[in-house]
Amino acid sequence: MPSKKLNLRKRYELLTRGMGWETTHQKMDDVFPYDTFEGIKITDWDKWEDPFRLTMDAYWKFQAEKERKLYAVIDSFAQNNGQTNLADASYLSAIKLFITGVTPIEYAAHRGFAHLGRHFRGDGARIACQMQAIDELRHQQTQVHTISHYNKHFDGLHDPFHQFDRVWYLSVPKAFSEDALSAGPFEFITSISFAFEYVLTNLLFVPFMSGAAYNGDMATVTFGFSAQSDESRHMTLGLEIIKFMLEQHEDNLPIVQRWMDKHFWRAYRLLALVATMQDYMLTNSPMSWKEAWDVYFVENGGALFEDLSRYGLRMPKYHELATAEADHISHQVWSVFCSLGNATGFHTFLPTEEKMAWLSEKYPDTFDKYYRPRFEYWAKQQAEGTFEFQKGLPQLCQVCQVPMVFTEVQTDPMQISYRVTEHGGDKYHFCSDGCKDIFEYEPEKYVQAWLPVHQIYQGNCGGATIPEVLEWYKFSPDDTGDYIGSRDHARWQEWKGTDAMVKQA
């Protein structure tokens, strides 16, 4: 007798459901202690629709195939000194920011999804989270391997994980990921899977990976292509979890909306680093931050929220401000880095004439008016030998931890945006209403923040002087400062003869 035909859906269901059971010797609430305290009501976990249907045998097979291809390219890149084909060695500032700021977040996501993969009560949701947990581990590990060859030939890449825990600007991604990890499981997945992966991931991924392609970085672009199918699984999970929570119970809507507002703003503030990378660090930029924002958030994000409006979900709070800021943030943040270039783990450099012409074209309303004069002034100082890095340390926002450089773009773009609130007799400072709202909803959480500048002043970062702090960061003099005249620059000239940055200087 032949076997009964089993359709794929049924087969998948049998391979992923019904293996768990209602425990009788221990209470289910003790076995799954974390999935109720946030107030999200799940009436029927069986209504969970798996966003992707992968059994482990298929997972191993597909992923192994991807790994074989990726490592073949990485090996060939190293063997053929692929680093010499970059558009310019100054491009690597972007990769330095990536491995110190993004790769550690991949690891954090691995651990966070493992937490959910154990603690969600629904079998299907657990499996989906476990698959993402191992994917995120993949991204961390393959990024370290992809960038390993650059580390052998350039400075600023040698101690990413030590630096992630300490460096002043890396507390931005650290605080972002630890905010999600320290939250409950539903908030974590709303933050990472929806706000970050679904709504904003293209803004991270496209600039980095197209940026790599535009600048001759074969290694990173290969990683990017390889990770793309993982990312699309992750995005599907993001959408599924939001719909699931909203369909399960109407009481979930206000909670999800508040998380959406919060984590949109948290993730958006983190992306200020990406905006800067995209507009300033890339030698050749495929698109400006503003163009990317318009396409990936205003158009695509707008359509997404229109689709979600049938559940009652509205656009995240302060999205209009984020759109207005798109004309400004990259210039503002790069200015901070350039003025503190002695304390960054990547090289800073003033925009070339060519780059400034591009910025003028991409930012017709703001670049020439507000930012070009600043860069030209610094260039003149550099030419005269009077340029000095800033001596003091910037004040940081208590929530996003970005230095207070954002301005009142809707009223007076030259006026720094300051917000302040009091809690327990102390004053706390913020860069925006978005960050202030987040603090005021959970002050007991954000008063704990490990703010690098405060910590330096309290003597917790290796010493009282900048050189002592930099040593504690494991920044060598070769890692920091202006690209022109750096060891990276010297080696690049040795390989290439001359280069665009020198012609400019």
Next chain:
Amino acid sequence: MSIEISAKSIQPIRLSYGNLEERFGNKKPASRYQEAVYDVQPTANFQFRPIWDKNHEIYDKKRTAIVMEDWYSFADPRQYYYGTYNITRSKQQDVAEHNFSFVDKRDLFDSVPDAVKQQVRDILVPLRHVEWAANMNNCQITDECYGSNFSSLAMFNAMDRLGMAQYVTRIGLLIDKNEETSIDAAKIAWMEAPEWQELRHAIEDMFVLDDWFELMVAQNFVLDGLIFPLIYNRFEKKLTKEGGATVAMLTEFMDDWYAETVRWSNALAKVTVKESDANKTLVSEWVAKWTSRLTAAVEPIALKAFGAEGINELAEVKQELLTRLGKQGVTV
């Protein structure tokens, strides 16, 4: 004849990441395993305490009573990172897939005696729940452990267990021509049949253990150290003698997997107990506690699988486990 291909040689300025130079010296490049798993997990300056566990940092050494000077002093003898892990499992699943389709295509279960098939339904198919629990437990370890070396190892183990739960499920389907009868019966047995209840009770108690290293001992050292040799090895051999060689084809993955897994669990036991007398005492106590409890819990299953001989089979398996752990320095 070898041909010299002329290539431009560029001297590197360093051979490894800084943390690996500190650990292993700067004379040669670090391996991909080392690059992938060492020192990735944050260790300092945590921003917030978990709202769901305010007594601990996000990553906290105090989530176990085991104390290690360096949580990276254990190295996986298989040197698995994501790429090598998946490539290895992919090859194993190719073999498994071939075996499953061979059995299916040739209707090999038709020639397996009914008595053997019934033993598969009674003993093997309920193990999908045991593997599912092992998946949860290793996911728990991934969540709570300290260090990226551990979390990577535990993550791979968790996914392996999901994979094996799925292979067992497929055996249950194949034996009944894709009818769900055996799977449904196994679930009922798991929940109600007397011979499974002690084991289910013990597993449910493992779900709520506070100490992730104790869970590591209970699940990956002891329970696996009983179930895999007893069922996927000895019981399979018994079935083969009784005309069920077909079944052994379908559980080859599990048998191979266990032979591989013992390598790291031995290494882990050894490094942990060597660290201090306090660790040695703790691990030894946990091994004693869980060996005693789980042997008793598995006994009715051994009896059902082997008849009266089951007592001896289990005693031998238990002795092998204790001897092996004893060789690693655990007091047994």
